[in-house]
Amino acid sequence: MRWLDYEAYAPLAVRSFERIADEARQRWPDVRLAIHHRSGRVDVGEASVVIAAASPHRADAFGAARYAIERIKQITPIWKHEHFDGGDTWIEGATADPDDEIARQLAMERACSSR
């Protein structure tokens, strides 16, 4: 791969981050989250997402951060466009449905396991 381009529907992406932070607050009331995602060109090896979690207890911070990244992948309207020598491809993952309780539960299970 040569580089990535991220395309975002920015106003809804920001709303999705607020929604994810609200969901995390229900499970970890003492955790405060800050979520950032790059858009546009991102070179190989560069970070595309920053999630900062502040908490009195480290396990809660790690759990909430893990939950946030899982939910971003499920519902945030951002698309990854991979560029190769001689071609490119859009990556398509989850159908974005914030009310899909099964997906939300899966994100919570991943956040609450140590793996």
Place this chain on the structure above:
Amino acid sequence: MFVTVKLFAKLREIAGAGEVRLGLADNAVVRDAWLTLQARYAGIAPYASSVSCAVNADYSRMSAPLREGDEVAFLPPVSGG
């Protein structure tokens, strides 16, 4: 009524436009906007079962009613992170 439709990623590429203005019946719902688009850009049809939607930059449903001037967004499966 007229609505503005925003398309992203592969959907935008297939349609050749990130923003499309659509004339719809006054009682139209989001699904009507999708079907109208599909009639114009047949290549988007494979996304009918995986696309999701937003109205005025908030998550919505295909059954949601539309109003004059709404911004409808169709979202192919997402891949952030």
